[in-house]
Every structure is written in C-alpha cells, then in structure tokens.
Amino acid sequence: MKLASNEFLQASSAALLEEDKAQRRSLIGQFLPLARDAAASAYGDFDALRAHMKRVRRHTMTHLSHYLEQFEEAAVQHGNQVHFVANAEQLNSKVLSICQAHNARRVAKGKSMVTEETGLNELLLKAGLDVLETDLGEYIIQQAGETPSHIVGPALHKSLAEIRQLFLDKHKLGDRELETVSEVVEEARGVLREQFLAADVGIIGANALIAEHGTSMLVTNEGNGDLCANLPPVLIVCTTFERVLPRAEDAMALQRLLVRSATGQPQTCYTSFYTGPRREDDVDGPLETHIILLDNRRSDILASDYSEMLDCIRCGACLNHCPIYIGVGGHAYGWVYPGPMGSVLTPLLTSLEQAHHLPNACTSCGRCAEVCPANIPLPDLLRDLRQDESVQQLKPARWRNGLRLHAWLLRHPGLYRSLTGWTISVLGLLGKRRGAFRRLPFAGGWTGQRDVPAPEGGGTFMRQYAARRRRGGKRG
C-alpha cells in the first residue's frame, strides 16, 4: 500500500472538518471501549490473562528459531508448502506464481492486514486475476477503491447510505430498495457466495501459528475466511513468521484476549485451525496448501528496542481508545496500520523519515497501554521514536531549537521559575476579563480548535505548592 504518512497533518485537519464522519468515529470511541470493559470484567482476572500471555510471548521470542523450526517441520509433515519471503515484493510474486501455476482466474480473499501491507491485490489485479475481498468490510472498501480505516472494522467510516449507493452502482441487479443493513448484507452474501464457489485460489491470514501442530488459527465472525479455506482447490495462508506460539493452549489464551479486546464479544463465531491439504479420504478441502511467512523488517524490529511491538495481536483496542484516532480517523495515518499501534509500526516498517509525524501525534494519555491485551508500552515506544526522530534531526529546525531552549531552561530552575511566574502574571492580567484566550502567540495550531483558560490568581503551581508547604503541609 502506498505510504502517505508524511501528509498526516494536512489529512487530519481535513478529517476534523468532516462532521458526519467525525460523529461516526466518536460513536466508535464511546461504544467499543464500553463493550471491551464489560467483556474483560465478565471474563474474570483479565490482567492476569494479559500477564500470562506476555510471559508466553517472551518465552516464545527468546526461543523463536526453535519454535519456528518446529512449526515448519510439522506444517510440512501435514502436507503444506512453507515459503519464507523477505519483503512485500517477494510475497506478492510468490502468491502470483502459485496462482499462475494453477492457471487461476478467480481468487477469494479473507481479511489479511499482511497482504494490505504488501499491496497484494494491486499486483494480482494487474496480472489479470479477478480478486475479491470477502470480509464484508474489506469488500466494501475494495469496491469503493478505498483503504481500511480500522484494522478490525475496515469500513466503519462509511454510512449505510454510502454503501447502498456503492452497491447500486457496482452490482447490476436491477431495481431494488436496499434500504436496511440486512438488505445490504444479504446482497453482498449473494455476490460473494458466487465468488467462493467459483474461486480457484483462496487466500487467508492467520491469527496465530501453532508450533506444536504446524497449524494456523483463523478467527472470524462472518465465516468468510473459512469459506476461502474450504472451497477453492488451492489455499494460501499469508502471515508473518513471528505469529508463532508454542501450544494450542497458547493460541486459546490469545483468542480469549483478542475477541474481548476487539469487539467485546466473549467468543467469535468461527475459530478454526487449518492444517494442510485434503486428507486421503476427505471429500472436500483444498488439494494444495501454501503458507507464506513474511519478514518485511520484522527481524530488524525483533533485534531492536522495539521488539515488544511484535506482540501486537491486531485487536484494534488501542485505536478505539485513542483520542487522536477517534479525532482524525484511520485514513489520516496514511498507511495500513493507524492509531497507536500504527504510529509505532508505520515508522518501523517503512521509514521514520516519512512517518515521523505519527509518533508526534500522541498526547501520552496512556489509554492505549491501559487496554492493550499484549501489554505493549505504546506511549513509551512512541516517546522513543520521538527521541530517534530528534537524534536523526527529522523535525524542523524551529521545533528543535524550541525544545533545546526548553531543555536549557529546565536545567536552570531559578530562571525557569521566575520566567514562568512572570508569564503567568502577565497572562492572568491580560485574560482577566474573558477568563480565556481565543488565540495565543506561537500556539495558533492549538488555539485554532479550542480556548486556553487564563491563569487565575495564586501564581504558578510551584509557587502555590511552596506556600502550602510553608503553611504546614496541610493537604487540601
């Protein structure tokens, strides 16, 4: 997928002005966190589950070569062909060559963020293949020529009216009402059922790979991934090598975390484990199965201080809880992965130079880390990326000088205090009448959307604090 993260500032300003979409996002920001909280507390000790998963992941990552080899061996034994690919280009051409080897014309695809990352569809379409996304959200945005705005609900930014018009334009099915959500779903069911039945190749992702059995776990509600895995004669699983977990029970722990964090469900409709081609006396299933394991800089991340980011299970909870994501939406981030997880991953998987705005969008509110089922310290990683940014001098000189000045001031507490004291008194006097400022010099970006309250009497926090201590340390 094309990277447009360097346009984050312009794109988010534009997004803030789209009222209808902004309202839709704020609903996501209200509803999904509530659902997640309810599901987490109904589970029992959710934090203990998170801690358990973290220990399993640390163990797995410490012995990753062992588990990866075990997975590969078992998968091959079950009749899979396992391919390691280094980058997006290699993944795409591998998939294409498998399709061509079978003279495939139609491809049915389940949801896979990895193939969004590599831009697989574009290549397959260019090669003349008829590729359809079958996850309803993915299908909608594919038809609209858009990219996902959310890693779990890719089309949540679209209204029913928009989807209705899209279907009326794209599906030549004559006069029809198509006014309810059910009717829209029903129509997509009909169109996609044909693709499932006619597809020569099915492509799916994996939520986890289980080393012990050489099997991959697929978690969905729609069952579209399962149809991709069961009907076409060839199945290709596209995923990344670090998805591996030692045991089936570990995948179950991950699944418990994933469903509750993603949608607030206690359980998804389909949790399936696919382990190769049709067995001797099977009457259905693919005749040939491939598992493609992509690296795409993940082995670099593993060796870096950002390795914990690889624990991400793509639940989307950090998006739903992020005030910036809810404010500006997924498209502003300019790539596949938005929100807090995307602000860490995009610079790491592409380049900090092109994506350096993303870590800076974080307000360090900490909600993402509070809910991340993988216990990834997202705000810390974002802070470290900002540090890298400053080392690499990627910020404009005006910013860097400002920060340097601030750092120097902080090292001179006396001067800092008198300067802030002075500023506070001046602002207090100037803003006395209205009690707030509509605009402040050097802070136009900030005050463009909001007022800044004018300081009330009493001086700076430090001064009030010192005074209180002198009065005898009474707590108020």
Next chain:
Amino acid sequence: MAESVRAELFARLREQETAVEPEQIALALAALGHAEPARTPHADVHTAFLANVLANKGTVELARDRGAAVQAIGRYLYQRFRTHKLVAGNDPRLAAMPWRDGGVLPRFGAAENGDSAALSYARLGVAETGAIVTYTGRANPGRNNLLPEDHLVLINREDVVATLEDAWARIRHDTAASGWPRGIQFIAGPSSTADVEAQLVMGAHGPRRWHVILVGDTPAEVLAQASEGVRAPS
C-alpha cells in the same frame, strides 16, 4: 530465493538467541502453565454450555436419546423449511439413527450451495465459550458447517467439556488415534457481521441459524436455568 531467505532469517534469529537444549525449552514452557478459563454463568457444565450457546445467538433443544433427536430434527425442518430434506456427513453415528421414524430424509455427503439445512454430530462442546467442535473429514466435510442456510448440531452430553484447555486435551487424545484432521472448527453461533454501521446481522456468509441439540438425559430444569437472563435471539 526462499531457501536463502529462510537461512538468513534463522541465522539472524540464532545470532540473538542463547542456544538452549530443547529439553530445557520444554521445561521452561511447561513451567508457564496455562491461562485461566473465562468465568461461566453457571457452575454446572451443561447449564453453562446451553446458556452460552443461547448467548451466541444459537437456539437449543434437549433430546433424551437419538430417537428423540430425530423427532426434534424433523419438527425443526418442517417448521423452518416445510421439508424433510437434510444433508449430513458420513458419520457412522448419524447413519445409525432412526431417520424414518421422524420422517427425515437425509442425504449423506458434502453440502452443496442451495442446501437449506445440514446436520453435524459434534465431537465436543465447550461450556466456557458455548462452542461446538467438529473435525473435517468424511464424517463432517468442512463445507457442511458453512454452506447451508441452517446448521443443526447434535452433541452428546458426555462430550461437553468445561474449558478450552479441556477441549484441546480431548482433541489431542482423539487425533492420537485417527491422525490430525485437515481442519478443526470451533463454531459458536450463526455467521454474523457488524461491518455495516456496526449493526449485528446474522447470515453474513454462512448459516443464518444455528440449532444445537443436546443428546442425553438432561433434566428440563437445566434448559430453563440456562435460558434465564439470556435474551432470545430475534
């Protein structure tokens, strides 16, 4: 290409790892133990299982024995489709059922597009999640769970386990004898989507309805208790 990519990746990984004997790794893994299962709404596994099936937007029924199960299936098919047709896998347990008594006409084999109802005999039920588990194969082709409008499932009382970990213990036990199947499917509800306006709709791609029949001697109160507090599916 793939060979050198693989070799390079493993070399990089090994470079960062300290070499440890596989036995040591296995010991460290065992020491991590397993996660806790989710709390269930009822202490009794069968009540909890049924309550969770209902919560997953399934419908449930009790059948004392296979004869009663056939009757129940016949009634269901007639009410839903005004038909007695049904597709079912080549499961010896299904072949041995008294179909004629219930007026049901099963076709044994793989489901096709357009089949209204398919029946599976589940290997397992999981109380923790309200899921049933099937293995792909002649006894239950994978597509039978996915293509029909309605998916009917029989599950024996003794095959309902408490947790997901218990389920895997059983799966390991079963497959030790018969080999690892191509697919293991945990199914917990009709196919659904919330991709349009975040509104939940059943029958996204797979079955629109999911009907679970618990076979065995289950007191009727169990079903009554399981239904308490669970909203009936619309």
